[in-house]
Amino acid sequence: MKDKIIHVLCEGQTEQGFVEEVLRPYLKEQGVKSVKGILITTNKKKNAHGGMLSYNHAVTDIGLLRQTKKDDEYARHIFTTMFDLYALPNDFPGYAVAQRIGNPYARVNSLETDFAKDINDERFIPYIQLHEFESLLFCGIAHIARYYPGCDKRCKQLEKALLDAGGNPELINNGPSTAPSKRIIKAIEGDKKTHYNYNKPVTGKNVTKQIGVETLRAECRHFNEWIEKLINS
Structure with missing residues (x-):
């Protein structure tokens, strides 16, 4: 069995802190080898990170992560995100269609489906937090x-x-x-x-x-679905 390494592209420092100090130890208890929180790059020239302003920021960083993960032939690398639905940039794939969907769960699932199609990598598990x-x-x-x-x-x-x-x-x-x-x-x-x-x-x-991740999973359906995917991928 390959050791699983999960790379989480985070919208801001809040999400990155959660991934590194709360989610990482929990997932390691579930058998994941490593969990890495990466802060999204918003301006490479100015070395600015956090506060996603456009979909291109996400695509660029995900692309770079995918290109550089050939270091361990015994590892299975999984790529995911932790972005907020609230104030999500309107150039995300399927954004206009999703805005016409009334049910929040159906709306976020629609966005994640189109996000995954656009990235087109079986190792990629998109996650958009309801609502932030x-x-x-x-x-x-x-x-x-x-x-x-x-x-x-x-x-x-x-x-x-x-x-x-x-x-x-x-x-x-x-x-x-x-x-x-x-x-x-x-x-x-x-x-x-x-x-x-x-x-x-x-x-x-x-x-x-x-609060603990187990409580978060029990009370937040969409969050729980994400954790299930990360554990079972």
């Missing part, structure tokens, strides 16, 4: 409140948002001011931003670490 990484933090709102002492009352807003979404963190997304990350920032910083300054990458990896 911070959806996962809604699996453990109590951990957010403990991480930022004094925010308990404002975190009640997060509990209400989760309840309004039928208890499904992956369905929390209502727009630029009410997407998961925007809701969390408001709960932590307050309306006048006189409280904490929200540290997105650090909070993301530390809170999801407390």
